Amino acid sequence: VSDRFRRRKPLVITGYGISTVVKPFLALATSWVHALTVRVFDRLGKAVRTAPRDALIADSVDRSISGKAFGIHRSLDQLGAIVGPVIAFSLLAIIGYRGVFLVSAIPGAVALLILAMVVKEVRPKSTRRSMNSSTGLKTPLTRDLTRYLIVTFIFSLGLYNYAFILAYAMNVCELRPEFTPLIYTLMNILHVMSGLPFGILGDAMGVLMALSIAYLLLCLSSLMALLVPSLVVLVAVTIVYGVFQGAFETLSRASIATIAREARGTAYGFFYVALGLGGLLGNFTIGALWDLAGYRIAFAYSAIMSLIAFFMIHAFFKPLIGKGS
Structure with a gap:
């Protein structure tokens, strides 16, 4: 989809947006069915954003520094995966696990705001040679x-x-x-x-x-x-x-x-x-x-x-x- 419309950013925002919106609903979960539903939508958000996000990174830098670009991204991504649970554990005794799930929307919302207002999209080039005549993809x-x-x-x-x-x-x-x-x-x-x-x-x-x-x-x-x-x-x-x-x-x-x-x-x-x-x-x-x-x-x-x-x-x-x- 991102290749056909030559737009990565809307899909990336949509994917992160889905995850940001659904995660706080864990605070309202009263059964494993509720938790599983939230988890499914969270994974759906990841599926929507991941490929367009990586393509956006690749399009935004020269191929000669693609390793550095993805190195920065993966390191920051993993750092967030470490720091996030530490902060959540620190807040657990203060606001409880339901409160932790609710405030989890804050960093997600900040990330979405930065993505929407700061990140500039470099639109990929479109060539006839790369198009399938029957599907247009x-x-x-x-x-x-x-x-x-x-x-x-x-x-x-x-x-x-x-x-x-x-x-x-x-x-x-x-x-x-x-x-x-x-x-x-x-x-x-x-x-x-x-x-x-x-x-x-x-x-x-x-x-x-x-x-x-x-x-x-x-x-x-x-x-x-x-x-x-x-x-x-x-x-x-x-x-x-x-x-x-x-x-x-x-x-x-x-x-x-x-x-x-x-x-x-x-x-x-x-x-x-x-x-x-x-x-x-x-x-x-x-x-x-x-x-x-x-x-x-x-x-x-x-x-x-x-x-x-x-x-x-x-x-x-x-x-x-x-x-x-």
Whole structure:
């Protein structure tokens, strides 16, 4: 839709607006059905805004600094995800959980105001070559983008959620439950800190080359989890995984800005489908392997999929690997 009408900002505002409006209704929820309904609409808002938002970022900067742009965005996004719950927890004793849900509309409203009044939209260029004659929609599925989506899907089949790190900490390394939040905090801090540096690195050496390094970071994290469990190993796994998260979230999005020069809204939509579907299957597979064959088999599977994706991206994009954006 954002490609067809060459407008990103209205969809981004709509998506953030839906989430901002529905979240305070959690204060009125009296059953799980109410909470689920709010959650569904919140996720709907995210679905509406995410692809146009990333396309808006990509359109607003030169491709040579797309890594830096997405590094800033992902770091600030994750920082908000850390600071927000801390503020909410601080307010909990004062205004209660219903009050917390009500005041959650304030930062959302401020963000919407800034988005509407401050953010300037750079309208994407429209070309006849990119239009489908039967539907009028842009078709960005070039050979390079198709290959990138395949690599993304393969990699995400071995991509696991941070919850597996916490499960590894408690069930394998036998970390006491009260210390588990420290692991989660360390992971998130590194997530925030690594996004921008890896984005800058991607601009310097090529985002695809830097992305392949991120693939190796997940592989390394998984391989270290195969070592004899200890506190040192747990901390090392957490550090590498946290850095990986920041690097991957930044570079995977910046790569779309480099590969797809037209119809980026649709391109990001395809990217999130590949990432989401692969991630869903990957987490299910890793969880099943963990339960049926043990955590070592699960992490070994993830390492293998990461290596496959690493070699695939080098094989598919050999002319581009090592070149700056």
